[in-house]
Amino acid sequence: MECTPTFLRARRPEQKQQRYDAIRAAARELALERGVRSVSLGDIATAVGVHKSAILRYFETREEIYLSLGAEAWSDWSDAVHAELDGVVDGSPLLLADVLSRTLGERPLLCDLLTQAPLNLERHVSKGAVRSFKVSVLDGVEELAALIGRVVPGIGPERGFEAVAAIACQAASIWQVSHPSSALADLYSEEPELARACPEFVPTIHRFTLVYVTGLLATAD
Amino acid sequence: MECTPTFLRARRPEQKQQRYDAIRAAARELALERGVRSVSLGDIATAVGVHKSAILRYFETREEIYLSLGAEAWSDWSDAVHAELDGVVDGSPLLLADVLSRTLGERPLLCDLLTQAPLNLERHVSKGAVRSFKVSVLDGVEELAALIGRVVPGIGPERGFEAVAAIACQAASIWQVSHPSSALADLYSEEPELARACPEFVPTIHRFTLVYVTGLLATAD
Numbered sequence: 001m002e003c004t005p006t007f008l009r010a011r012r013p014e015q016k017q018q019r020y021d022a023i024r025a026a027a028r029e030l031a032l033e034r035g036v037r038s039v040s041l042g043d044i045a046t047a048v049g050v051h052k053s054a055i056l057r058y059f060e061t062r063e064e065i066y067l068s069l070g071a072e073a074w075s076d077w078s079d080a081v082h083a084e085l086d087g088v089v090d091g092s093p094l095l096l097a098d099v100l101s102r103t104l105g106e107r108p109l110l111c112d113l114l115t116q117a118p119l120n121l122e123r124h125v126s127k128g129a130v131r132s133f134k135v136s137v138l139d140g141v142e143e144l145a146a147l148i149g150r151v152v153p154g155i156g157p158e159r160g161f162e163a164v165a166a167i168a169c170q171a172a173s174i175w176q177v178s179h180p181s182s183a184l185a186d187l188y189s190e191e192p193e194l195a196r197a198c199p200e201f202v203p204t205i206h207r208f209t210l211v212y213v214t215g216l217l218a219t220a221d
Numbered sequence: 222m223e224c225t226p227t228f229l230r231a232r233r234p235e236q237k238q239q240r241y242d243a244i245r246a247a248a249r250e251l252a253l254e255r256g257v258r259s260v261s262l263g264d265i266a267t268a269v270g271v272h273k274s275a276i277l278r279y280f281e282t283r284e285e286i287y288l289s290l291g292a293e294a295w296s297d298w299s300d301a302v303h304a305e306l307d308g309v310v311d312g313s314p315l316l317l318a319d320v321l322s323r324t325l326g327e328r329p330l331l332c333d334l335l336t337q338a339p340l341n342l343e344r345h346v347s348k349g350a351v352r353s354f355k356v357s358v359l360d361g362v363e364e365l366a367a368l369i370g371r372v373v374p375g376i377g378p379e380r381g382f383e384a385v386a387a388i389a390c391q392a393a394s395i396w397q398v399s400h401p402s403s404a405l406a407d408l409y410s411e412e413p414e415l416a417r418a419c420p421e422f423v424p425t426i427h428r429f430t431l432v433y434v435t436g437l438l439a440t441a442d
Contacts, residue, residue: 119336122401126404130405177339215439
């Protein structure tokens with residue numbers, strides 16, 4: 001019988017990198033299937049084909065794996081927004097609403113992690129790991145803030161920061177209510193008068209962004 | 222040795238009501254001390270002085286206890302906002318920001334439950350229990366929406382609904398980031414340049430409400 005190669009300990013640097021990538025890929029895949037909340041370290045280990053202890057050579061906890069995916073998802077979102085807005089000089093609140101709501105809707109893992117990070121993930125890692133996540137996300141927010149401040153006349157980086165923070169916070173909450181459990185989804189289809197409690201994600205974030213950015217301009221000195 | 226009365230089974234209706242109230246009071250107290258996320262059914266049982274099985278005669282799960290406290294907290298918030306705004310006829314976005322941010326800041330359990338309900342609690346109860354919670358919260362949102370729609374000229378009940386929903390969603394996210402774990406709080410005090418990631422709750426919700434309601438008025442047809 002042959003030895004299953006995935007169960008061997010990764011020793012060479014390129015093997016280590018492969019193992020590290022495989023852990024993150026499995027964690028991402030499982031979270032997209034069933035939500036970050038429902039994925040355990042054991043599930044990730046099974047999907048990679050290793051024992052849990054092998055994962056702990058690369059990450060402190062399952063939470064650290066998801067914080068690392070969260071930092072990457074922020075930077076990927078930021079790249080997508082840059083790609084659409086970098087050339088714009090006279091952007092409107094409506095353009096921002098179009099771009100931000102669509103690019104967020106295309107990133108379910110980011111949206112799920114927006115809630116999971118402060119609520120659960122940041123509470124189960126070392127100070128070093130949470131610091132590295134916070135620095136990375138703050139950099140991401142500030143970069144997007146500068147972009148928005150430049151693209152929409154009258155906003156500037158300070159109000160741009162408020163816009164990014166408010167939209168990310170709103171997306172975190174709306175993602176959870178717009179993706180109910182299957183029992184709750186059944187209830188909504190049985191009683192359509194309750195469906196107001198389950199808004200659709202992209203249109204809700206679109207409308208929110210339009211209203212909030214319009215408000216930022218209207219309250220500007 | 223005397224029998225400890227709290228360990229006896231509650232049999233008469235008034236004893237049952239007392240037991241029911243004692244369970245909810247203990248769950249509330251523990252959540253205010255350490256956050257909803259950290260309270261187990263066993264913790265509640267210990268605080269009441271009964272076995273876990275005695276609690277399950279009154280509630281399906283710990284989540285049902287907290288959903289019932291959540292419904293009560295919404296209605297208590299609604300009463301507080303009514304008490305301040307019922308007599309107002311020409312209210313401004315600034316007045317709404319004052320009243321809503323202050324009354325939310327005075328209700329830490331409500332703010333914690335705003336996130337916990339969709340993320341965790343609603344997923345671990347029967348369809349009947351989640352239905353009863355949803356109906357009660359939707360009624361609460363619609364009542365506050367009607368009040369805001371009446372108090373601020375030009376808003377109306379539809380935009381009032383948007384305002385209540387957006388403010389509650391924002392409060393849910395901001396509550397979590399403004400109440401970090403002790404490890405994260407240490408990090409913020411060591412590195413003040415990271416403190417932007419930890420906004421203060423009441424001023425942030427005040428500013429958010431002012432901007433959002435101003436935006437609702439500015440985007441009105």
